[in-house]
Amino acid sequence: MDKNIKQDILDILKKSQEITKEGKTVLIDQISEIFDQYKEPVSKLLWVPINTILPNGYNPNKMATPEKHLLLRSMLDHGITLPLVVSAKQQQHYMLIDGYHRWNLIKKSKVLQHRLDHKVPVVILDLPKTERIVATIQHNRARGKHQIGEIGKVVKTLSANGWSSSKIMEALGMDADEVLRLKQFKGLGELYKDGDYSQSWR
Known part of the structure; x- marks a missing residue:
């Protein structure tokens, strides 16, 4: 890559705080297209403030205390390896579709909150409510006990x-x-x- 082009890209990204949310979405779409990314939700991963995410009221997946401790230990030792899945933003909040236990443990961990600057990685699924409920079950049915x-x-x-x-x-x-x-x-x-x-x- 030409050195000047690379520097121009870095300069734009450094100013990303000045780019609107809509502008960031357009930029992510363009980057995905340029680098031939698959057109999948994970290609548009975003980091959002954790306090903008709300839990849903229909997650039947339960996790035992030992598994919670193990999940927390994994995130502390290895970092965040899976994004949360959320609905499209409405009234300044996202609704959780998948990743409740990760979200909850991060919220309670001062170490992770500080390390992540109070943000979490998310991918967005723009679905109606019933489809969001189904997506939650599909995501976690095989991973935990309902x-x-x-x-x-x-x-x-x-x-x-x-x-x-x-x-x-x-x-x-x-x-x-x-x-x-x-x-x-x-x-x-x-x-x-x-x-x-x-x-x-x-």
Whole structure:
């Protein structure tokens, strides 16, 4: 790379605090295109203040205390290796989709807060609420243990938003029996409400 061009790029980046959020988004898009980056969310990683991120109220993934200590130790020793996944910014805040335990541990760690300058890496998924709920489950279903009461609430929410049992099965990676058991949290009267349930699911 020509030395003058390289210096020009460095000078622009040094002034990045003067660039608007919209300008930064455009710049990231252009850099991704120039360097032939894949058109994936992770190609547009941003660092945002941790206090602009809010937890969602539907994450059924629970982590035991020993695993929390291990996760914290890993971040302290090896750094942040995975970005948080958040929704598009609304009313000055992002809503967490994936990464609750990392976000929570960073918020509580003075060492990490200081080291990261109170910021965290994020990638943004611009999705409607029901799709955000599904994305949360898809991201963490295989990584942790879901509490049946919490995952039941998720199934209830999706069902209340018009999702059929077969669509819930496909989106959350469940079988028919699991969906039916979880729908019991809605009450036995609604258990067989969906007309798309049949023995052919088995």
